[in-house]
Amino acid sequence: MSQMQNVERQLREMILGLEIGPGERLTERWIESRFGASRTPVRAALLRLETEGLIGRDGRGWTVAPINLAELGQIAVYREVVEVAAVRLTAALEDRSGVEVIAAMLDSCDADTPREEWHRVGMDFHIELARLSGNEFLLRAVRDAMTRLSRARWLEVRDEAALGRAWAEHHAILAAVRKGDADEAARLLSAHIAGSRDRLVTSLHEDRRGLRARGFAVVAA
């Protein structure tokens, strides 16, 4: 793999894994030495991550995107729009066998599965569901929204019950799609996203002091 893709992937993982905190400054030279690449691939990676919304410009320099509660609310609106549209398209397909693959993916998680894996599968559910629609742009939109939500969801304080409830809601959505009931699928998905948003924003808002204590920049709603 090329250095450029390498730097991009590793840097993205460090940002999403909160090894580099939201709001932290980045210098091209630091990244260069950190990953053993020269500035050319580093700059390419930075440009890509900027379009993903994971980093932004701070005057002349680079900054890891802060946790922005207002933005999280807007993303929730956005993803509801595109995810509901995608699931409606999918429910209207003749061949809806793709839902079984997603159901199997959900079922691959059990009580022994590490939290990190639950986290990943929870995002992949939405991405793969959007992929079934066959519309590249809806898929891209959902993937983009999930990327931007990723860090916040990781910071969210979630109990076991919340994970189980999300798992059940995911299965219920799949069942509606399997039946070809677009309205029910849309209704369940809307409710799922709204609930997810509420818990997320509430959790982060209540814990914003703790987040700031960890050195994370948090922008209020």
Added chain:
Amino acid sequence: MSQMQNVERQLREMILGLEIGPGERLTERWIESRFGASRTPVRAALLRLETEGLIGRDGRGWTVAPINLAELGQIAVYREVVEVAAVRLTAALEDRSGVEVIAAMLDSCDADTPREEWHRVGMDFHIELARLSGNEFLLRAVRDAMTRLSRARWLEVRDEAALGRAWAEHHAILAAVRKGDADEAARLLSAHIAGSRDRLVTSLHEDRRGLRARGFAVVAA
């Protein structure tokens, strides 16, 4: 303005203005000499334009994105979803005075206005309408869709009547938003986008020989 933004802007204009044809190969060295910049800003511009979907990779090299009829259909679905959502949000706002600014923009076009300006205002209508929603992601989605549609709309064979009809439909949509009638605004906008898509795809499909004769790569639906 920095060289990077300069190269990016000029190259984008050449691609959107069809001075560089769809499907054409691009080399970093040619761009370098064409715009009098070195490869560093050229590569930055290429990376940006790639995320806009105006250029893509062809193996190791760069290619101007072809006219893709299947993609145009998918974009139409995508933009209907996000534009309708945005206009519904806007219609539900208390302060909908922003529509007057857009109405004035439409009215700035008359019989003497050059075709190029009609083209630009036609796109800006949809972008500015999405902006009124206040949702950055819906706005970005519409802007992105418009950028990707831009060349195709420019190639479309449009008569005077089509321009006038679009103008009237735009005003009708604004009137519904002004009234706060979200359902009617959504219905009108949906019909407008569907009609726009049909005329666009039909026109390009019928003229695909002519397009290929001009050296433009056209991917069938």
Added chain:
DNA sequence: GATACCATTTTGGGATACCAAATCGGTATC
């Protein structure tokens, strides 16, 4: 102690050199 000022360092933007791989041209072979 706060602040204005200046020398130093650091930083991102840009230019250029180098390399391996891919492409291109021409030639020999069938």
Added chain:
DNA sequence: GATACCGATTTGGTATCCCAAAATGGTATC
């Protein structure tokens, strides 16, 4: 005429150098 082959050229990927602007840090001044 088609094709396989090979050397020359071109190309994107990378590393490195230079520069002006911005950040930094120490110092003198009030």
